[in-house]
Amino acid sequence: MADRSFSRADSTTRPTAILGTCFHTPAYGSFEMLEQALIELDDHGVIERVTTPVDPAYRERLRSAREANDRKPGYLLELDKDEVALPGFIDLHVHAPQWPQAGIALDEPLEVWLNERTFPLEAKFGIEARGSSLGSSFTLPVYQDLVQTLLSRGTTTCVYFGSADVRGSEALAKTCASIGQRAIVGKVVMDDPSANPDFYRDTSTEQALAETEGFIAAIEGHSGKCAANDPRFPGIYPAVTPRFIPSCTEAALSGLGEIARAHDAYVQSHCDESQWQSSVARERFGKSDAEALADFGLLKRKAVMAHGTFLLDGEAEIFRTTGTALAHCPISNAYFGNAVCPVRRIHGQGVHIGLGTDISGGFSPSLYDNIRMAVMASRILEDGVDARVPSERRGANEPSRVSAAEALYLATKGGGEALDLPIGSFEVGQSLDMQVIDLKRPFADLTGNGVFTRPADQLERILYLSTPENIRKVLVQGTCVLSRDDR
The missing domain is CATH 2.30.40.10 (Urease, subunit C, domain 1)
Known part of the structure; x- marks a missing residue:
């Protein structure tokens, strides 16, 4: 073993x-x-x-x-x-097993990018669980390179999606600990057989929940229970990680909410990233993405939801009252978000917001690049993009600009507030x-x-x-x- x-x-x-x-x-x-x-x-x-x-x-x-x-x-x-x-920068959203494909196929439609590129790549990280030599020759070198690359760009704390394989996700956590980067790491849950490919998903809801519990125990046990709960410890923290509502059964979402409450664990997922994702919760549950996640107990203090591009005012209020934070991923949103996240408005509603690279939906491992894009995207949102539309109707009907200093706050202290840690x-x-x-x-x-x-x-x-x-x-x-x- x-x-x-x-x-x-x-x-x-x-x-x-x-x-x-x-x-x-x-x-x-x-x-x-x-x-x-x-x-x-x-x-x-x-x-x-x-x-x-x-x-x-x-x-x-x-x-x-x-x-x-x-x-x-x-x-x-x-x-x-x-x-x-x-x-040090705080990156609130990284898909670690996607690092080898950063910068690749970003012009593909989302479903092609996921099904033909992303899922086959992430599945490779599960081979370690089956005892293949690929684990040592592939998984660890990828994760070591990723963590060192992020540190070299100034990122001292990172929130990682691992893969759906629990052993591969533990390898990611171990890599962060050995190199010295503070990290929140989660084993991804995607258990719905009707929504995920057979070659890459949890074999059952029961397995997904049991492995999540086991992953939390492994991190807390080997880091030391007191250390994992001590904000002075630059360590590794486990996260409950449903990929997003479209990939999970109702039983899995409910069970993960219970696990998060029982362990006071971090939670990470996606919320209102795109037009399609926002529509799934309404079709399945008759609720918005945020309402459904909240009802499953997945919006709480120490919960970080990525994107929020389509977050409505009522959903932002749910974020505020539950203490949920938003990971703004401006480069990724330009490719897959279908809109610009209204950072200024959401922050003004009292929601904690930080920045994320969203590797590999975002091509760059640098939060410097995302600071720059956060400023530019906010200008685009305020001013509009179609010169054929009169200026008074072209952009957002509210002030939307984010300054460079405000973007730096999102990359540093805003991220610390999102994680409820004294950093930034x-x-x-x-x-x-x-x-x-x-x-x-x-x-x-x-x-x-x-x-x-x-x-x-x-x-x-x-x-x-x-x-x-x-x-x-x-x-x-x-x-x-x-x-x-x-x-």
Whole structure:
């Protein structure tokens, strides 16, 4: 039997203090630049104190930190003059087994993309359960490459759909734990024989529910029950994962809701992604997608529903009252969403919203690309797209624009709120998840040659122009899990 143990990343590369300039968004709608701030951590990698140069205690605290670094090299991580830090990104929606097909067949109709491309690919990850050598030669390398790629793009926390195979999904969780990325992982449930191909589905509702229970036990057991419930732990959390209403029987949806309640587990699924998906719940249950999911107990605190492109006002209210969060996937929506998600309106209704790449419905593993697309899509929604329609009727009949700072909030603190975890900003009590950005890399200079020096200009250049080459270090819970020190 394959090793099912889960381990934490090595914590020996964990500084106790960081000195440098940091950008973050502690509140939606604005950003803050902490210039040459000293960020001090506790033993768990949680921010204990943030001291800026205007603080009377700054000089003394900095002197103490540097003296401690002389005694114990590595105590203080001091950013170079051309480096700044952003919070680690939080990707709320990734289909991990689809990584090999990212960027492929996006011009196909959804049913072709799913049935001829996606489902056959995801089915490959079940071969590990049958003892084939493909498990070691295919599953683990794919997942290792995916997790490392996401970290290299600054993503420190990720919400993953695994495959319908429980062993393959455990392999994904183990990979995240060993590399050091915080993750929420779910074994996908798709049990309806009339809606899923014979070669890729749960063999029965009973099997789907039993394997979901077993998956939760495996993650909680090997991570440590207290660790799995401790927000200071940069670990792996299990998620109840119905693929979406069209793929599941009523019995499975009901049973998964009961499991989610019994374990206070995360829930992830799709809601109102497209015109077709929104119509299925109404045809089957006479209810909207959100109403049906809520009635099955699948909308709750720590539930993340992807897309919401067709989320109506009444459905947004269900999200708000249940504490359910929305994963906005702007690149994917351009291909399969049939509309632009009204982020500004839904957020204004009190719904927690973060960003997702939706690999591989979205081609890019980078939340930088999705930050950019979130801004552009919001402009398209507000202004409209058909020049033949008069301007007063061309776009949305409400303000819809999302700013770059607001999109950064969605990728960071908004994601933390969605997951009910203290992550996403450089505030006291938050886990120190950080990406260190070099502004002056060859062929990737973000400085603007000193022409634009306002903090807002500097941040926008970072958000719009950063490449993976600019990201030199990535820290999760204070532990350095990626470093490109080549100077």
